[in-house]
Amino acid sequence: MDTNPLNTEHNDREAAAAAAAATNSGRNLRGSCSTGSSTETLDSPTGAHVEWCKQLFAATMSSQNPGAVTSEARDYKALRDGNKQAMLEEAPRVPGETIKAIEKNVMYICPFSGAVSGTLTITDYKLYFKSLTRNPPFVLDVNLGAISRLETIGVQSHGENTEALEIVCKDLRNLRFAYKKQGQSKLEIFEILSKYAFPHSHDLPLFAFRYLEKFPEDGWKVYDPVAEYKRQGLPNESWFISKINSNYELCETYPALLVLPSSINEDELRRVAVFRAKRRVPVLSWIHPESQAAIVRCGQPQVGPLDRRCKEDERYLQTILDANAQSHKLCIFDARQSSVAITNKAKDGGYENESFYPNVELNFLEIPNMHVIRESLRKLKEVVYPSFDEQRWFSSVDATHWLEYLRLLLAGAVRIADRIESGKSSVVVHCSDGWDRTAQLTSLAMLMLDSYYRSLRGFQVLLEKEWLSLGHRFTSRVGHGDENHANSERSPLFLQFIDCVWQMTRQFPSAFEFNELFLITILDHLYSCLFGTFLYNSEQERTSKGVFTKTVSLWSYINSQAEDFTNPLYLNYEHHVLYPMASLRHLELWLSYYVRWNPRMMPQVPIHQHLKELLVMKTELQRRVKELQREASSSPSLSSSSELGGTAMQTTV
Numbered sequence: 001m002d003t004n005p006l007n008t009e010h011n012d013r014e015a016a017a018a019a020a021a022a023t024n025s026g027r028n029l030r031g032s033c034s035t036g037s038s039t040e041t042l043d044s045p046t047g048a049h050v051e052w053c054k055q056l057f058a059a060t061m062s063s064q065n066p067g068a069v070t071s072e073a074r075d076y077k078a079l080r081d082g083n084k085q086a087m088l089e090e091a092p093r094v095p096g097e098t099i100k101a102i103e104k105n106v107m108y109i110c111p112f113s114g115a116v117s118g119t120l121t122i123t124d125y126k127l128y129f130k131s132l133t134r135n136p137p138f139v140l141d142v143n144l145g146a147i148s149r150l151e152t153i154g155v156q157s158h159g160e161n162t163e164a165l166e167i168v169c170k171d172l173r174n175l176r177f178a179y180k181k182q183g184q185s186k187l188e189i190f191e192i193l194s195k196y197a198f199p200h201s202h203d204l205p206l207f208a209f210r211y212l213e214k215f216p217e218d219g220w221k222v223y224d225p226v227a228e229y230k231r232q233g234l235p236n237e238s239w240f241i242s243k244i245n246s247n248y249e250l251c252e253t254y255p256a257l258l259v260l261p262s263s264i265n266e267d268e269l270r271r272v273a274v275f276r277a278k279r280r281v282p283v284l285s286w287i288h289p290e291s292q293a294a295i296v297r298c299g300q301p302q303v304g305p306l307d308r309r310c311k312e313d314e315r316y317l318q319t320i321l322d323a324n325a326q327s328h329k330l331c332i333f334d335a336r337q338s339s340v341a342i343t344n345k346a347k348d349g350g351y352e353n354e355s356f357y358p359n360v361e362l363n364f365l366e367i368p369n370m371h372v373i374r375e376s377l378r379k380l381k382e383v384v385y386p387s388f389d390e391q392r393w394f395s396s397v398d399a400t401h402w403l404e405y406l407r408l409l410l411a412g413a414v415r416i417a418d419r420i421e422s423g424k425s426s427v428v429v430h431c432s433d434g435w436d437r438t439a440q441l442t443s444l445a446m447l448m449l450d451s452y453y454r455s456l457r458g459f460q461v462l463l464e465k466e467w468l469s470l471g472h473r474f475t476s477r478v479g480h481g482d483e484n485h486a487n488s489e490r491s492p493l494f495l496q497f498i499d500c501v502w503q504m505t506r507q508f509p510s511a512f513e514f515n516e517l518f519l520i521t522i523l524d525h526l527y528s529c530l531f532g533t534f535l536y537n538s539e540q541e542r543t544s545k546g547v548f549t550k551t552v553s554l555w556s557y558i559n560s561q562a563e564d565f566t567n568p569l570y571l572n573y574e575h576h577v578l579y580p581m582a583s584l585r586h587l588e589l590w591l592s593y594y595v596r597w598n599p600r601m602m603p604q605v606p607i608h609q610h611l612k613e614l615l616v617m618k619t620e621l622q623r624r625v626k627e628l629q630r631e632a633s634s635s636p637s638l639s640s641s642s643e644l645g646g647t648a649m650q651t652t653v
Contacts, residue, residue, distance in 0.1 A: 091130070092128075093123060094213060095211065096213075097124060097125045097126075097211075100192050101121070102119065102121050103120045105119075106177055108138075111386040113599075118132070118133070125143060125207045125211075126141060126142060126143045126144055143530065144529075145207070145530070146527040148170045150190065150197065151167075151168070161180065161181040163179055164176070164178050165177040170527045171524070171527060172384065198483035200480065200481035208552070211530055217559050219552070219553025220556075223461050228461055234259055239261060240262045241258070243257060244258065244260075245258055248539075252538065254283065254470065254538075260281075261316065263319050268315070275301060275313045276299045276313070277300045278435075280434045282298040282428055283298065284296055285465070285470075288449070291327075292323065292325070293425055296320055297430060298434050307353055309356050320426055329425055330359060331363060331426070332352055332360055332362045332430075333416055333430075333441065334351055337367070337368065338364040338366065349432060365411075365441070367409060368408075370477070370491035371488065377492045379400040380594065383397055385597065403587045403589065405496065406503060407584055409437075409444065410444065414445075414580065416441060417449050418579065420449060429445075435473060439470065440497045443462055444500055444501075447501065447504065448504075448577060449577055455514075456514045456565060457559070463522075467494065468542075472494065473537040475536050477492075478526060478534070499593075504580050508578055511573060511576070514566065516592060520592070531557065533553050563615060568617075568618045
């Protein structure tokens with residue numbers, strides 16, 4: 001049996017694309033999983049279509065065979081009774097996955113190919129729908145972690161009760177199913193699906209803790225903070241690796257190991273922690289190997305409406321400046337809009353007063369907050385799924401402001417990278433709490449400055465360091481296992497960052513070792529809860545929950561088949577700094593991700609397969625070159641002629 005964990009996202013591309021699409025029109029349905037919050041989220045309703053949905057489902061179900069489904073149809077034993085049909089319909093499973101419910105004669109309402117009748121299987125990891133009435137079989141495979149909201153309505157047709165199920169997904173899909181109610185078990189499918197799609201809301205563990213796949217490499221060992229800082233030339237006389245947060249007492253959202261200025265003592269550090277939001281003191285993320293200009297990140301200063309001062313914080317920033325002898329100015333990049341930063345002073349937050357911080361230059365990057373980004377993606381979903389208006393395509397995309405917000409992020413990161421590389425100045429980056437826009441900016445700037453992070457494993461290290469260990473709130477922003485889809489803490493900030501990375505790969509196609517499939521796979525498993533990598537909000541939480549010992553790392557899977565995620569055009573420009581064009585003229589909508597569920601938008605040529613073939617050819621040519629070099633070096637006559645040829649060539653050139 002196939003146990004490939006990516007089958008849930010990349011099964012049969014054409015069938016999955018057609019099967020996975022669904023319409024926007026039912027977005028307003030209210031079900032038992034809805035909350036009372038009025039916060040507008042990505043999957044919030046936009047119009048009244050309940051009656052239309054009832055008519056659609058009633059018409060669909062009335063065309064089915066009215067015969068009742070036997071109880072055995074929902075019994076897992078039906079797959080083991082020798083029934084050949086049942087075996088054909090059986091859902092492929094990953095190690096540790098168990099079947100929880102099976103429902104036959106379910107209708108999937110596909111907006112691209114019409115209603116499809118088949119068998120719906122629910123496991124503790126995925127929803128699997130298969131119809132054998134088509135050739136090849138029609139398959140829909142969706143991991144439950146990608147589900148944001150479930151809605152159900154009852155429909156009556158020809159005296160029969162029918163249940164209509166609306167599934168709103170975090171990956172921009174809406175799915176619709178309809179099935180007949182079976183007496184007392186009429187809510188069985190909905191309840192089972194809700195239970196395993198939202199395990200935290202039902203006091204159940206996430207599926208990652210039951211996933212038992214074994215891989216040749218332990219992905220949890222990809223990131224070693226000491227080794228990574230050693231690669232950067234740390235510690236040195238100005239910076240040291242501190243264990244002061246080994247028990248997460250200084251700051252619960254920071255990692256156990258921190259890189260701090262050597263001249264700061266513990267008492268001063270604790271006073272700075274009190275002054276900075278969420279106790280997130282300025283810590284080093286990256287240092288230039290030549291100029292010693294550093295990227296430092298932190299939370300906002302809590303100056304409040306009275307402009308409170310903290311002498312220790314002022315000295316701390318001066319120490320960061322002094323660690324770089326090549327510059328007499330420390331640049332602070334505040335990611336927020338200046339008006340918001342001023343407003344935050346009334347909430348006991350604020351920004352650095354340049355009068356109190358000599359030799360400091362404050363810059364606001366004017367990047368909107370996570371609520372604006374969430375609304376932008378909601379609008380984008382309306383534009384791209386399930387269909388789009390050809391006549392208004394560009395204006396519709398423009399109205400979402402999604403590309404504009406990407407532009408602001410990239411422009412801010414370019415300013416940071418340029419100040420480090422060209423200005424040789426150290427920079428301090430923060431937003432409000434220092435775990436959202438801050439992570440976006442520092443990681444993008446480091447990707448521009450350091451070619452190591454553009455390698456397959458280097459990018460994994462970058463995510464582990466800047467996003468995971470330094471406390472981006474993945475569970476809060478994604479909503480892992482939580483049925484409260486209206487939670488205002490949710491926001492697609494990591495998706496926005498990955499989109500920026502994709503934009504860079506488009507502008508510099510040979511500068512990155514990884515390919516597009518790598519980025520899409522990361523996003524798919526951001527939601528899947530198959531791996532432990534993106535679970536919880538901090539290193540402390542992951543440690544206390546046993547994530548590093550009880551779950552599998554995504555990097556274990558990625559690195560076990562690295563060739564699938566490798567860019568054959570990659571050239572390692574070791575000391576080359578990238579400055580992407582942060583202009584709307586050079587940005588484009590990532591169709592392979594945002595519109596991938598629409599089969600009409602599928603590429604004419606299967607690019608990933610061609611890239612794999614190209615990679616094989618490249619590897620073979622490299623091997624042949626090495627063989628010829630060895631033959632030349634072992635043969636005196638060939639070696640001498642090669643040298644003469646080389647001399648002649650050099651003279652000619």
